[in-house]
Amino acid sequence: MTLLRIVYASAIELRTDEAYYWTWSKESALSFLDHPPAIAWLIRFGTAIFGDTPLGVRLGGIVAMLLTQLLLADIVRRLTHDVRAVVFAVLMPEAALYYGLLMAKVAPDVAMIPVAVAMMWSLVRLAQSSDGRWWLAAGLFAGLSMLSKFTAIMFAPAVAAFLLVPDWRWRWLRSPYPYLAVLVAILVFSPVLIWNVQHDWASFRFQGVRATANYGISLRTLGDYIGLQFGLVGFVMLPVVLTGLVLTAWRGYRTREPVAILLSAAVLVPFAYFLFKSTTLRVGDTWPMFMWPVGFAAAAVNLATMLKEGWSARMLRSSVFWARTAIVSGIAFVVIVFLYYVVVPWNLLGKIDPIGAEAGYEQVAARAQAALDETGATWIATTDYRTYAMMRWLFRGRVPVIEINERGRFQDFADPGMDRIKGHSGIYVGREPDNRSSLWENIPAKREQLATVERRWRGLVMDTYAIEKLSGWTPELSPPKDSPLFQWKVLAGEFERRILG
Incomplete structure (x- = not known):
């Protein structure tokens, strides 16, 4: 299965978000507007080995999957001493689409999953040894989890229950180790805190807009969430894991057993939260994926425990x-x-295909290159981060690429090559109808329509892009924060509205 993921990672061109995170890996910023920096570090690790290739960008996800499986195996081995349960724990993620194949698609969740499971592993070691130093390891991995994605905070209720519900609570509340663990986590997370202090808490405000968005009760978004869990975890696997989690929770709270409380709450609490949020908001396909590996461990342990309980x-x-x-x-x-x-060469899902919907940018880049050659322009402009990311990925530094709006996304990014931009004409590449947006009222460039190009995947048109020549204007990298060319807060809401369609 690892070889299968390597082939997939090598054969499939990058998706837009992957290319976007790849652009982060080329920067030296402490953190980023959308997410913490760990995903950029993970990509930098892979490209240092295999270069700026699809496999290089995705190598971190393949390694992350293997590390996650090793940690799950050791958790289950320690709790059950049953080889069959260990085998189940290792094979369960292989049988879930998101982990068995799509862990090769890099995202902040991929960076978070192994360190989040390592935090659970540390707490299992703590429960078995009663050695308070394992709190410090848990704090380290908690900080690394937060350095990967903010949703790691959803494990906090499980850790709190692990600490407070069992009979050992007064022992640990009087011990310095849990408090030191919190301090360690904050220190590890400090790059994100420092960046946000320097940038008016931009990341937290950006994520706050997304987390608090509410578009009214919708059975469609609720159905999307439930359907995605079946699709990405497994049509049979999801009920198996949920059953194991419920039995683990019942067993843990009835006997106040710390590890059972930890494993069950680590999944059931986020699952319930996302289920509630899905009634008013579309939950992203990757948002809940950090929690299911813990569910695989709980389900495997539950099977071994049932054999011992006389069912x-x-x-x-x-x-x-x-x-x-x-x-x-x-x-x-x-x-x-x-x-x-x-x-397979066919498109069986049409425009809703999750891979095909982001494929075919090579055609757009080829037409943009032709426009550069025809006009003598020296740089490329875009008005959305997906097109920006794909143009940067496909041109690989040969031509400066700049997103002329949403400049709040690019705080602390390096100079894209202003010496090749200032005083020169550029080529605008934008998805229709973005080329007719009111945004252009704030841009005094002279625009000349050159062409349109279709982005196709397996014979189906996925999108149409406008190619224009821009002259008489130099984009501003750091516009004022009240400028429509800087703002990201409104665009975050528009992103959700576009998804809801």
């Missing part, structure tokens, strides 16, 4: 049957999806 033979046979079915059917599904994207 009926019929119930035990049924539980093992469904776990095996989930793994076999899930891995088959992952392989089918892999073959569809790597081998």
